[in-house]
Amino acid sequence: MKAAAEAGAGPGLLLGTGSVSLVVSSSLNAFRTHKRYSTGLTVAEFKGTTPHRDLLFLTGTGGPPLPVTGDIPVPPSPESLRSFLRQRRWGRYDTEGTQRRADEQQQRWAQEAALAAALPLGARCQVRLPGQPSKLATIMYVGQTDFKPGYWVGVRYDEPLGKHDGSVGGRRYFECQPKYGAFVKPQSVTPGDFPEEDNGLEDEL
Known part of the structure; x- marks a missing residue:
C-alpha cells in the first residue's frame, strides 16, 4: 500500500x-x-x-x-x-555523493587505460565474458570509442561469434568479416600464445 x-x-x-x-x-x-x-x-x-x-x-x-x-x-x-x-x-x-561517484568513475577509467596499454594490436588473446564460454581472437583495436565512454578492445574472433564487421554506429574501427567482430572491456581480454582454432579442415582431402 x-x-x-x-x-x-x-x-x-x-x-x-x-x-x-x-x-x-x-x-x-x-x-x-x-x-x-x-x-x-x-x-x-x-x-x-x-x-x-x-x-x-x-x-x-x-x-x-x-x-x-x-x-x-x-x-x-x-x-x-x-x-x-x-x-x-x-x-x-548531494554534491559530495556526486563528486564521489565521479571520482570512482575516473578511477575505473584509469584502471581500464592501464589494462588497455598492455594489449598490443595484432596479438592473439582469449576473451572471457560472464556467463559465456571463452573465445579465441585477435586484437584489432584498443582505445576509446564513439558509442560508449571508457576504453574498449576490438577483437576479431576465430569463429563467427561476434556482432559486427568492425564497424559500429557508422564508424569503422577495424576490418573483419561480418559476425566476427566485437568490442569488449580490457579486463575481459587475456593476451598470450593462443593458436588459431583448427576446424579440422586440413584433415579432409
Missing part, C-alpha cells in the same frame, strides 16, 4: 498563510482527493490523516517520489521541497 501527497500546480497551489492544498492518492485505486492541510502539520500527524499509513511519499512538480519519514514538517510548496532536499543533501543536491 502506498499513499502519495502531491504539491504543485493546480490543486497543489498554496491557498494562504498556514495552509496548503494537496492531492492525496493511493496505489490501491485510481481515485484522488483534494484536501487542505495546515503547513504546521508534522509527518506523524499528516500520516494520521491518510488511509494508508505504512508508506507515504511526497512528490512535487519534478523529480522522483520522496519517502517521508520522521517527525518533520510537510513541505508546503515546490520551493519548500527544494529546500527540504537541499538541507538533507538528497538527489541532485
